[in-house]
Amino acid sequence: MSKVSGEGGKMDIVALLGEKRQVIEAALLRYLPDDEHILTQAMRYSLFAGGKRLRPILALLSYEAVGGGDIDIVLPVACALELVHTFTLIHDDLPAMDDDDFRRGKLSNHKKFSEGMAILAGDALMIDGLGLVIRSKANPVLLNKTIAGFTRVLGLSGVSKGQVDDLYGRDKNAKFLRHIHLRKTALYIAFSIWVGALLAGGNDDTLVHLFKAGVCAGMGFQIRDDVLDLISSKEELGKTPGKDNNDDKLTYPALYGLERSKKMANSYINRAKRIFKGLGASWLPLIELTNYLVERVK
Numbered sequence: 286m287s288k289v290s291g292e293g294g295k296m297d298i299v300a301l302l303g304e305k306r307q308v309i310e311a312a313l314l315r316y317l318p319d320d321e322h323i324l325t326q327a328m329r330y331s332l333f334a335g336g337k338r339l340r341p342i343l344a345l346l347s348y349e350a351v352g353g354g355d356i357d358i359v360l361p362v363a364c365a366l367e368l369v370h371t372f373t374l375i376h377d378d379l380p381a382m383d384d385d386d387f388r389r390g391k392l393s394n395h396k397k398f399s400e401g402m403a404i405l406a407g408d409a410l411m412i413d414g415l416g417l418v419i420r421s422k423a424n425p426v427l428l429n430k431t432i433a434g435f436t437r438v439l440g441l442s443g444v445s446k447g448q449v450d451d452l453y454g455r456d457k458n459a460k461f462l463r464h465i466h467l468r469k470t471a472l473y474i475a476f477s478i479w480v481g482a483l484l485a486g487g488n489d490d491t492l493v494h495l496f497k498a499g500v501c502a503g504m505g506f507q508i509r510d511d512v513l514d515l516i517s518s519k520e521e522l523g524k525t526p527g528k529d530n531n532d533d534k535l536t537y538p539a540l541y542g543l544e545r546s547k548k549m550a551n552s553y554i555n556r557a558k559r560i561f562k563g564l565g566a567s568w569l570p571l572i573e574l575t576n577y578l579v580e581r582v583k
Contacts, residue, residue: 298573305342308356312364316417327398327406328413332371334389339506339578340366340474344481346574347495350567353485361420362431362484366477368414369435373444375407382452411439423484431480438472454535462535467500470507475499478571491564498560498571505553506578511536512546517583554579 310333317329341363348359378385378393379400386396395403418431437443447468454461478499482492515538533539537546557575561568 296569296573298570298577301570302337302342302574302577305345306338308345308360309338309341309363309367312360313367316361316364317368317413323398323402324405324409327394327402328371328410330391330397331375331388331394331406332368332410334391336367336371336389338367340370340477343474343477343499343571343574346570347478347481348485349481350564350571351482351485351487351491352567353481355422358421358423359481359484361417362423362480365414365417365435366473366480368410368417369439370473372407372411372414375403375410377448379403382448421484427484430483434476434480434483438476443468443472451534457535457540459540462537462540463504465535466504466507466537470510471500471503474503474506478502494560494564498557501553501557501560502575502578505550505557505575508537508546508550508553509579509581511538512543512550513581513583514538515543550579 344363375394561571
């Protein structure tokens with residue numbers, strides 16, 4: 286496990302994230318090399334646009350916390366998480382979806398290339414991302430569970446349904462809003478934590494607790510996103526600020542107000558931290574990272 290400490294022996298979460306991000310970046314460069322084809326260019330444009338690499342880092346940290354040692358077991362799956370996440374972002378920005386011209390401070394994929402190319406780049410990232418799973422050296426039984434998990438959080442029960450509800454839902458109540466955020470964001474973050482522990486041989490009880498913690502962390506992360514959409518600048522946010530509010534989208538600040546939304550994000554984060562703390566000292570990196578999720582400014 287990584288041992289990155291700051292003053293007084295306290296974990297330096299920024300340094301830890303930087304260390305893990307370097308591992309992920311190097312692997313992504315190997316998995317998606319530049320062959321100069323236009324499709325590859327479009328895929329790499331969004332994949333290497335400066336993302337936080339949160340989901341693969343969560344998988345790495347969870348794998349280490351359970352005691353996993355061989356990084357070649359978890360790294361392909363961690364990178365698969367990032368390729369698939371990038372697919373969702375490209376499609377989310379399309380005119381038929383959220384219609385955003387910017388992502389991570391750059392032109393959205395469809396603005397840089399074209400709508401058709403953006404759709405195809407997203408499709409290829411999703412397909413190739415799932416294909417990375419079989420590069421893992423993990424037990425085939427665990428890889429089958431990994432693929433099954435991907436389908437659950439991406440399909441009818443997860444991201445796809447959340448996107449439909451976000452686009453076409455007419456309900457304006459707390460339950461419906463929670464379902465949108467749960468499906469679009471929280472389940473995938475929970476899966477990222479869960480799958481790292483799964484590949485390290487985590488027992489069923491640990492996996493159940495981790496998924497619950499991941500859902501709480503993911504909800505806090507998404508509520509913080511809603512807040513940042515209102516309080517951050519375009520430079521900080523990397524995309525158009527205030528767009529959710531201008532589009533009259535259902536968000537936590539729209540339903541509860543800014544200050545109460547901040548408190549709700551903290552409440553979810555604290556619930557996640559209590560679960561991680563109950564699992565033992567090896568989960569300190571996840572506790573620190575969970576704090577970071579709700580304290581970030583972009």
